[in-house]
Amino acid sequence: MAPKVLVSDKLSETAVQIFRDRGIDVTFDPTIGKDKDRLLQMIGEYDGLAIRSATKVSDKVLAAASKLKVIGRAGIGVDNVDIPAASKRGIIVMNTPFGNSITTAEHAIAMMMAVARQIPEANSSTHAGKWEKSRFMGVELTGKTLGVVGAGNIGSIVIDRAHGLKMKVIAYDPFLSEDRADKLGVEKVDLDTLLGRADFVTLHVPVTDKTRDILSAEAIAKLKPGVRLINCARGGLVDEDALAIALKSGHVAGAAFDVFATEPATESPLFNLPNVVVTPHLGAATTEAQENVALQIAEQMSDYLLTGAVSNALNMPSVTAEEAKVMGPWLTLAGHLGTFVGQMTEEPIVAVNILYNGNVATMNTAALNAAVIAGVMKSVNPDVNMVSAPVIAKDRGIDVTTTTQGKTGVFDAYIKLTVVTAQRERSIAGTVFSDGKPRFIQIKGITIDAEIGRHMLYTTNTDVPGIIGALGKTLGENGVNIANFTLGRSDRGKEAIALLYVDEPIPQPALDQLAATGLFRAVRTLEFDIT
Numbered sequence: 001m002a003p004k005v006l007v008s009d010k011l012s013e014t015a016v017q018i019f020r021d022r023g024i025d026v027t028f029d030p031t032i033g034k035d036k037d038r039l040l041q042m043i044g045e046y047d048g049l050a051i052r053s054a055t056k057v058s059d060k061v062l063a064a065a066s067k068l069k070v071i072g073r074a075g076i077g078v079d080n081v082d083i084p085a086a087s088k089r090g091i092i093v094m095n096t097p098f099g100n101s102i103t104t105a106e107h108a109i110a111m112m113m114a115v116a117r118q119i120p121e122a123n124s125s126t127h128a129g130k131w132e133k134s135r136f137m138g139v140e141l142t143g144k145t146l147g148v149v150g151a152g153n154i155g156s157i158v159i160d161r162a163h164g165l166k167m168k169v170i171a172y173d174p175f176l177s178e179d180r181a182d183k184l185g186v187e188k189v190d191l192d193t194l195l196g197r198a199d200f201v202t203l204h205v206p207v208t209d210k211t212r213d214i215l216s217a218e219a220i221a222k223l224k225p226g227v228r229l230i231n232c233a234r235g236g237l238v239d240e241d242a243l244a245i246a247l248k249s250g251h252v253a254g255a256a257f258d259v260f261a262t263e264p265a266t267e268s269p270l271f272n273l274p275n276v277v278v279t280p281h282l283g284a285a286t287t288e289a290q291e292n293v294a295l296q297i298a299e300q301m302s303d304y305l306l307t308g309a310v311s312n313a314l315n316m317p318s319v320t321a322e323e324a325k326v327m328g329p330w331l332t333l334a335g336h337l338g339t340f341v342g343q344m345t346e347e348p349i350v351a352v353n354i355l356y357n358g359n360v361a362t363m364n365t366a367a368l369n370a371a372v373i374a375g376v377m378k379s380v381n382p383d384v385n386m387v388s389a390p391v392i393a394k395d396r397g398i399d400v401t402t403t404t405q406g407k408t409g410v411f412d413a414y415i416k417l418t419v420v421t422a423q424r425e426r427s428i429a430g431t432v433f434s435d436g437k438p439r440f441i442q443i444k445g446i447t448i449d450a451e452i453g454r455h456m457l458y459t460t461n462t463d464v465p466g467i468i469g470a471l472g473k474t475l476g477e478n479g480v481n482i483a484n485f486t487l488g489r490s491d492r493g494k495e496a497i498a499l500l501y502v503d504e505p506i507p508q509p510a511l512d513q514l515a516a517t518g519l520f521r522a523v524r525t526l527e528f529d530i531t
Helices: 013-021 036-045 059-064 083-088 101-117 119-127 153-164 178-184 191-197 217-221 240-249 287-307 321-344 365-377 388-395 467-477 508-516
Strands: 004-007 025-028 048-051 070-073 092-094 145-149 168-172 200-203 227-231 252-257 276-278 349-358 399-405 413-421 425-432 438-443 446-451 455-462 482-489 495-502 520-527
Touching: 004 013, 004 036, 013 025, 013 287, 036 059, 048 287, 059 083, 070 287, 083 092, 083 388, 092 287, 101 119, 101 153, 101 200, 101 227, 101 252, 101 276, 101 287, 145 153, 145 191, 153 168, 153 178, 168 178, 168 191, 217 240, 240 252, 287 321, 321 365, 321 413, 321 425, 321 438, 321 520, 349 365, 365 388, 365 399, 365 413, 438 495, 446 495, 455 467, 467 482, 467 495, 467 508, 508 520
Parallel strands: 004 025, 004 048, 048 070, 070 092, 145 168, 145 200, 200 227, 227 252, 252 276, 349 399
Antiparallel strands: 349 413, 413 425, 425 438, 438 446, 446 482, 455 495, 455 520, 482 495
16 A cells, blocks of 8 residues: 655645655645644544644644654754654654755845845835935955854855855854864854854854853853844844844844744844844745755655655664665664564663674664664564664663674674673674575574574573474474574583574463473573564
């Protein structure tokens, strides 16, 4: 059955057609996003939800979305989506962070020019029939220092455009490397230095706990006198009350804001102040940008629903279509390793360590980690997936660590999972053979070579004669056919294990008979998701 997608906000018909062309059953009704009752009534039918900013995806909506796998936001901001609630329900939330980058950067440059030359006020005055040429004395951009706070995708475009205007550019960004700064042609500085040197300051960071009120009253006091401030990023980055005071005192010569702490902004301390340019969050409001993000989200959602490729997800590691092809068997193996340990471990897990050896260490280990943890968690929550598993693990205080290393041993690559509880450690390793089939290669440090099937039996015992016979005889008497039988031991007469892949579930009487022989320390059935 084809996946179903609901488009509840305004998307271009071209974007909607992408869903149809790729075989997805799409419902396009932009009125639903503003009708909470209809959204609640309909959402349970759909695998995907494509939105802009009008649709509010609350926990209540998510609770009704029993089939929902992915939410796609055509744009950057996802303030209208309860991401933590979506993550706990295993729903991917993706956006389009690059589709409107140029448009937003251009708007910041336009706002900078507007405030430098007081264009909006001059425009209103001239329309009113006045000719106040001497009133509107501006400043040039050439030779001025532009301070860019946030040198990511949009910030780097602003930097490029500023160079074209012959401005000097300094940048503050904790994640900006010296090499990247050199390539951008900017001087990397700390925030206080930027505030004290810049003639213009433009903000290009998201709102987080670390960036909220990054321009507080204290920071605004550190600004160079006569500075002009531009914010086309997010409301909440600037203390608007403190900025209004600085504007009135003349410490700040002008400001240009496209975003506000509260939106829609029907009132603000910045409104009606001289040389303050304000626009109603128009950063992404161009025909090209709106079309780009719509097309991009349609492609991303289709890729995920049809191939499992994940792009620009906010609550899961991205996996490209190309990565998905190469990593598919390794993701399957990662899940099986986690599933094995999860079914074998009854006490609370304290820590999980995942070792990647050889070629697999160069792959997308964040995605592989998510698959491992999902496998571990399935024993306590069958509905868990790669999105929700890391959240659940974190909530339970499980410490997850990752180690990567070059090839050691006979295999080109392998994954080893070690789980720690208060009572013991349990480990298992696996690899993917050239035929693309995952195999278990080590359990408890004992070397094996085990094919993985849906129904399996795991036993431990002291290495003594008669084990194979007891297993074969008991399963045969109970009508269970053995597809694959693997044995391993630490040494002669020491600890040994058996791992059997069987064609059907093993009935309880067979397990009771094996336990009654006295030969086995542990007898456990295992089940794996084999698709």
